[in-house]
Amino acid sequence: MGFIEKFLNENISHSPLQKITHPLLTARNLTLSIKRDDLLHPEISxxxxxxxxxxxxxxxxxxxxxxxxxxxxxxxxxxxxxxxxxxxxxxxxxxxxxxxxxxxxxxxxxxxxxxxxxxxxxxxxxxxxxxxxxxxxxxxxxxxxxxxxxxxSNYLAIPGVEEVIAELITQSSEKIDHIFTATGSAGTLSGLVSGALKYSPTTQVHGIAVLKDAQYLAPIVSDFVPQSKQLNWHLHTQFHEGGYAKVSADLSDFCIQFTQQTKVPIEPIYTGKMLYALWQLIEQDYFVTGANIVALHTGGLQGLAGLKEQKKY
Ligand SMILES: Cc1ncc(COP(=O)(O)O)c(C=O)c1O
CATH class of the missing domain: 3.40.50.1100 (Rossmann fold)
Structure with a gap:
């Protein structure tokens, strides 16, 4: 066994899938779970x-x-x-x-x-x-x-992200209707699209672009995953909140409240922005009643110290 495989076996296992309870989810009869990849490793999360x-x-x-x-x-x-x-x-x-x-x-x-x-x-x-x-x-x-x-985000990133979907289908007793991720350079979204095609082709995959004018990311997904047309996937470009690393007061309030209510630590640049977008979609009745949604926590909590240093959060 190589050194890296040994490190993997000893330090990194499947991340938990945590069910979220929240009055908005109950009111709309939706199930939301968070795939806690922030817990994969304390430093390489x-x-x-x-x-x-x-x-x-x-x-x-x-x-x-x-x-x-x-x-x-x-x-x-x-x-x-x-x-x-x-x-x-x-x-x-x-x-x-x-x-x-x-x-x-x-x-x-x-x-x-x-x-x-x-x-x-x-x-x-x-x-x-x-x-x-x-x-x-x-x-x-x-x-x-x-x-x-x-x-x-390169071709070697794709098989690693596909494993999120492979893990999820062993963790979720119900069919997953939607999976959401924050999107910056589109490697993660591409890997999820590729993984869904392999392991869960009825799951719709959604990327929330965290930067402005992000339409250019869609062809990147098609380049990484030539069969991506066969899957129902979406890049949402309207939830950037002013641009990359821009933290509006509403976004900041949402993240603080979300963590208070769910005890899931988030930051506002990636996972917080994605969850804030998801909340808006729920409020707009984007989902059919009974839908089972998974949001991927992509980590990034180390960034909180920098945001605080810059007084952005
Ligand atoms: C915490 C976090 N979440 C999400 C993303 C977006 O992922 P991607 O660049 O693969 O779109 C990044 C950037 O890599 C990130 O640091």
Whole structure:
């Protein structure tokens, strides 16, 4: 057994499926459960682990010694990648959008403690992160390094996320009508669409875009999952609340109340924004009575410290 498989067996098991009780759900006769991927691992939690798993196994199988990826100054992905690299004994390098002073923030200071080398670049340079000549140059500069895209959304992310659906069908005694996820770079939504096609083709999959003007994400899902037309899936682009990491007073109030009522910790950038959208859809009678809904908790709770530091929450 490889080192990573051993780490997996010892540290990461199925995440719980938690039934939520709430007066709105009772009033509309709906069932809601939260797939608690935030509990997968204390540091490599949520969709980060799901997306990284096969990337890490690939790196191990190819004797890679360094992992490199991209992210903003508070990136959950950079945080999780640095933790994974630390535990699994890879070197790690983060190309970070923004100025050097961010190194002191809670996300990056922790990534640095886990041994990640941080290279700060301006916004213009950061935008080159998907261009082949920029990536080729990085590869030349850092040999034996596996370059993972921003957010960890690549083809190797898909099988890891598919496992959410495989687990869910063993955990839910009833047919799952809808599954919801927050959507940023669309790897998670793609993996859920792919997983539903394999294991639960009557489940409708919904991505709540957490950024503005996110229609461009739909073709990404079709690229990752060429058979996606065969499934009923939706990208909802109207719930961004002003844009990425924008936290309106209503969204903030919703998240605080939701945690008080359900005891499920959430943050407002991803899972909180998705649940707030779900609540609005319920209020608009989007669902037929009796529907069984699952919301994926994609983790990201490390981001709360950064939000508090910036006084956004
Ligand atoms: C906590 C959290 N939830 C959801 C997402 C969105 O996932 P994706 O980028 O795969 O759409 C991200 C970004 O990766 C995230 O950090």
């Amino acid at each position: 949520g969709n980060k682990w799901r997306k990284l798993k096969y990337n890490l196994l690939h790196a191990e199988a190819n004797n890679i010694d360094q992992l490199l990826s991209f992210g903003g100054a508070y990136s959950n992905h950079i945080h999780a990648l640095s933790a994974a690299a630390y535990h699994l004994k890879f070197k790690a390098r983060g190309i970070i959008r923004g100025e050097e002073h961010y190194i002191k923030n809670p996300t990056l200071s922790q990534a640095k403690k886990w041994g990640m080398q941080l290279n700060f670049v301006d916004r213009k340079t950061y935008r080159l992160k998907t261009q082949s000549d920029f990536l080729e140059n990085l590869q030349l500069q850092f040999p034996n390094t596996f370059i993972i895209p921003e957010g960890g």
